[in-house]
Amino acid sequence: QITLKESGPTLVKPTQTLTLTCTFSGFSLSTTGVGVGWIRQPPEKALEWLALIYWDDAKRYSPSLESRLTITKDTSKNQVVLTMANMDPVDTATYYCARSLSSTYDAFNIWGEGTMVTVSS
């Protein structure tokens, strides 16, 4: 059974750096074709794609947020970490990690339950 779970702070202050960890089981991020991505959703708003890292350490970022994002993986720990710098109240959202079905179409077929992050002083 494949599962993913997001963890990190629920509250961060403006200008701080957010660090979120996705811990997964049931698959390996060293398997060809596998990827893990991050998506967020502000309250009552649409999904926003953030970043994706592949088995071969290739990375893709949202162009609008690329300067603030870093995605890394630790294959031995089955974890993917997303950092987002210079947090602002507009970054308040539920953050999801998800596994991509394949590197061809990058469809997310397994999702974590999400973690809510509030940005406030």
Place this chain on the structure above:
Amino acid sequence: DLQMTQSPSSLSASVGDRVTITCRTSQSISRYVNWYQQKPGKAPKLLIYAASILQSGVPSRFNGSGSGTDFSLTVSRLQPEDFATYYCQQTYTAAAFGPGTKVDLK
């Protein structure tokens, strides 16, 4: 920049209705479109990938079609559990989701 639009933004329908949601992109993206369903308070669920391939376990009343710039998701006979918000996603360039379509009960 690749732009994606999704329509309608919302629709009201009855159980048994056939509903169609469309996504349009500003440039050709072959078949690099996926469709998701999201219910309140839950993570999205993958329905269709590569424009028309039904994800394992998804009922066959869901159908995806299109290529190039125009894509659609059709639910042939709406069931009570299908009232939700639907998102398209393009993965041709840096991936992005459409703005969503909320399907509610008429």
